[in-house]
Amino acid sequence: MLEWDEIKLINLALEDMQRSLGTTYAVEEQVRHVTGSGGKRIRPAIVLLTGELFGCAPTKAMKAALAIELIHSASLIHDDILDMGVERRGTPSLHEKFGVANAMLCGDYLISKSIELISYYPQEVVADFASAGMRMSEGEMLDTCPDMPDEEMYMDCIRKKTASLFRSSASIGGRIAGAGRDDIERCAMYGEHVGIAYQITDDLVEFLGAEVDKHSIKTSVTLPQIYAVKMAHEDAVDECLDRVMEHVRAAKTILLEFEPGDPADKLRALAEHITVDMLNARGINGNRVREPAV
Numbered sequence: 001m002l003e004w005d006e007i008k009l010i011n012l013a014l015e016d017m018q019r020s021l022g023t024t025y026a027v028e029e030q031v032r033h034v035t036g037s038g039g040k041r042i043r044p045a046i047v048l049l050t051g052e053l054f055g056c057a058p059t060k061a062m063k064a065a066l067a068i069e070l071i072h073s074a075s076l077i078h079d080d081i082l083d084m085g086v087e088r089r090g091t092p093s094l095h096e097k098f099g100v101a102n103a104m105l106c107g108d109y110l111i112s113k114s115i116e117l118i119s120y121y122p123q124e125v126v127a128d129f130a131s132a133g134m135r136m137s138e139g140e141m142l143d144t145c146p147d148m149p150d151e152e153m154y155m156d157c158i159r160k161k162t163a164s165l166f167r168s169s170a171s172i173g174g175r176i177a178g179a180g181r182d183d184i185e186r187c188a189m190y191g192e193h194v195g196i197a198y199q200i201t202d203d204l205v206e207f208l209g210a211e212v213d214k215h216s217i218k219t220s221v222t223l224p225q226i227y228a229v230k231m232a233h234e235d236a237v238d239e240c241l242d243r244v245m246e247h248v249r250a251a252k253t254i255l256l257e258f259e260p261g262d263p264a265d266k267l268r269a270l271a272e273h274i275t276v277d278m279l280n281a282r283g284i285n286g287n288r289v290r291e292p293a294v
Helices: 005-019 025-035 042-053 056-083 094-098 100-118 121-141 153-175 181-207 223-230 233-255 261-282
Strands: 086-087 214-216
Touching: 005 056, 025 056, 025 094, 025 100, 042 056, 042 094, 042 153, 042 181, 042 261, 056 086, 056 094, 056 121, 056 153, 086 094, 094 100, 100 121, 100 261, 121 153, 121 214, 153 181, 153 223, 181 214, 181 261, 214 261, 223 233, 233 261
Parallel strands: none
Antiparallel strands: 086 214
């Protein structure tokens, strides 16, 4: 867990939001289960940090950061239902504890709450947020396809299902800060590269049986499995690490175009935290991903 002020502020804001929901106990209990079961808060942190790149105070972007975290949480609820996930972040999945119907409705509630939070911002921020939600749904639909995907299909799926929310997290921070069009696009590309690198990393961890706090009955066909069909096991792992390296390096290169300082340093560290550090923590040598200097 990153011990940054931005993440501490996000956790405090989530706690305040839970206390002020003003809804039924059943909803509050389920929301607490979802938002209180851990999570790195990476996506909302990206909102705050990309805003800080252009001088935006975290308080100004906090509602957007919470909206991003809530729609992400809703997507995990729905993903667990589709995959028959029984455990996430070391605790029972929401539908395992409260039933499928309640879990679906809680996911819907979180999406509605996220829309309320994002509605405080200008139209272009709301449109960016909505675009991410639609692309995430498209990605989930692709992920349920029974056909064996090739690499191109896999990349299309994860760009939509996972990277789209990273992309919008980064561009929304820039938009709220009043950044120019080119800088917003640079932020968006940073987020997309980080999201792709993260998803390949997560799939590689699962492929190697190193996932310790998540369990699902159904699983998707992932990039390591696609590679493993046509090459040796070790080569498939190496190919995946190369793809992660490419996207981490691309994300870090984009950051060189921004003003040096704490926000850029943290965004650089974040890209490695959810790839290199995640691999190393599970006994997989991720240091090669860190090696290329930019």
